[in-house]
Amino acid sequence: MARMSTRPAQRVTIAHVAQEAGVSRATVSRVMNGLATVDPEIGKRVREAAAKLNYSPSTVARSLAIGRTQTVAIVVPDLANPMFQETLRGLSRAAAREGYRVLVADSIENPDEEVILAREARRRCDALVLVSPRMDVAHLGELLPELAPVVLVNRESPVPGVPSLAVDYGAGIRSILGELARLGHNRIAYLAGPETSHGNQRRLDALHSLPASAPEVIEIPCGAMFEDGYRAREAVLGSGATAAVCFNDLVALGLLGALHEAGIAVPERLSVTGFDDIPFARFASPALTTVSVPQTELGEQAWARLWDLLNGREPEDDVVVTPRLEARASSGTAAAAATSVA
Structure with missing residues (x-):
């Protein structure tokens, strides 16, 4: 043998x-x-x-x-959020075409952890993408120079020369309010996002600067996840609002689930809207009214700017994306809501 x-x-x-x-x-x-x-x-x-x-x-x-690792890193505040997954997808696909791989770090909505992760990731990679950073503008301005080459996504850069791909959150929230006003809603609840969120602050800035003729908006502290929206049901119903504008789609979907459990008809009794247009939004029941942000495209554009920086070229100009309204079945007329409550 x-x-x-x-x-x-x-x-x-x-x-x-x-x-x-x-x-x-x-x-x-x-x-x-x-x-x-x-x-x-x-x-x-x-x-x-x-x-x-x-x-x-x-x-x-x-x-x-x-002299290169052929890797770049991306730091996100919450990888469980499909919005950030779409950004990662766009970045990964674009980077792969140039032989690069992407390392991912999740700060779990913690600004202090975010700073540590950003520094550690940059030491191990050739470049960095910071998505929706939660740190304040002063800390961000101090940190960015030591992270170069770096690109910001979903936030403007406070440092000249650092490329950014931002979202006009104010325009997005105003388009939702405009649609609800058109439907006759005069009292609207806003389910606010994390206090450290730059996007949430921009939404609030827009809401606080609405003209006197705009609908009344009641701010309800909430969060950014399904469970936050789910827990907000009683606060929303107790506010007397006929519509709930949620910080993002995850919050809106959590609220929809809680309303369904309680037998509250949407949009007949309460209209519900989200923000981001994640893939689940159009398949909700009812389909979720929201505003669309092209996160996959932003991920691809972030890579294009990183690639320019890595090769000593001047990156393309900064971009500010205006979210697009997607009116669907979760929003209806205030008259219908008022009739159902009665």
Whole structure:
């Protein structure tokens, strides 16, 4: 009976590829690292040898050779939120086309943890994307220079030269209020997001600057997750509002679930709106009225600006996205709501 060897197979190294291709190790290294200083015919021979031997270059050695890790990091306040997942998807797909991978860090809505994660992630990667940072503007302004190259998403940059892809949250909330006013709502509850959220503050700024002719808005402290909206049901119903404008779609979906459990008809008794247009929004029952923010596209654009910075080019101009109203079945006329309450 033949004996089977238990010795591990020998790992193919750069020396084996060099011997197979009839070139030096340095030439193989240059070809594997994509340097343009090698004759195309020799480069082809090296790649064919590598494929024949099933050679995979060491990522550590490659990073040392080219001075890059081929990774970037993204820091988000809550990875459970599908909105941030869409940003990650856009960034990851775009980065992969250039041979980069994305590391993800979740600060769990903690501004202090966010600072630590941003610094640690940047030390391990070539560049960083900060999404909806919760830290205040002073801390953000101090931190950004040491994180370069860095791109901000969903927030304006307080530091010149740091690219940003921002959202006009004020315009988004005004479009929702305008739609509800058109439907006859005069008393509206706003379920506020986290106090540290820049986007929430921009929404509040817009609500506080509404003209006297606008509907009355009652602010209800809430949060950013399903359970926050779920717990807000009694506060909303007790406010006398005929419509609830929620900080985001997750809060709105949580509120819809609580209202359904209590037998409260939407929109007949209470209209409910969200913000972001996450994939679940259109499939809710009833389909959720919200405003759409193209987070996947913002992730792709964040990579485009990082790629320019990594290659010593001037990035494209900053962008401010205006959310688009998506009127669906969860919003209805105030007359219908008032009739149902009676």
